[in-house]
Amino acid sequence: MVENIENLPTYSKGQLALRNGQDKPAIWIAYKGMIYDVGASRLWKGGKHYEHWAGQDLSEELQDAPHAEWVFDRFPLIGRLI
Template sequence: MKTYTKQQLALRNGQDKPEIWVAYKGHIYDVTESRLWRNGKHYEHWAGQDLTDELEDAPHTEAVFGKFSTIGILII
């Protein structure tokens, strides 16, 4: 699987490039087609970043990421 840096992930924020990606636990997910991530924003969360630490405040579990394609691995 392809690897991406945090800087490359940050460009997939719904503004700089047409892709909308988020990371969780080292995996990068493509949320471009999700109506909940239009324009790179999902409630108070922004695309193009690692959401691992933010999930505990979400009203859903990590199972939500099963709806999306894993497109890469986040390297630190």
């Protein structure tokens, strides 16, 4: 975990939307205001994970996931969503 999240770069929803694995090669998702790079995960190949698309805030969608928010511990925290 990053010790000082205030020092992380900030990104808008528009900037996040471009990191969908199609418009730009980066594959990012947001959860609870934090942005994670999920590009190294085979489960996010092409910017899609089951019915979820990268480049979005998935905070609401996690409620229906078969896992909890601990899953984000596996991915680099790269910024904050503003």
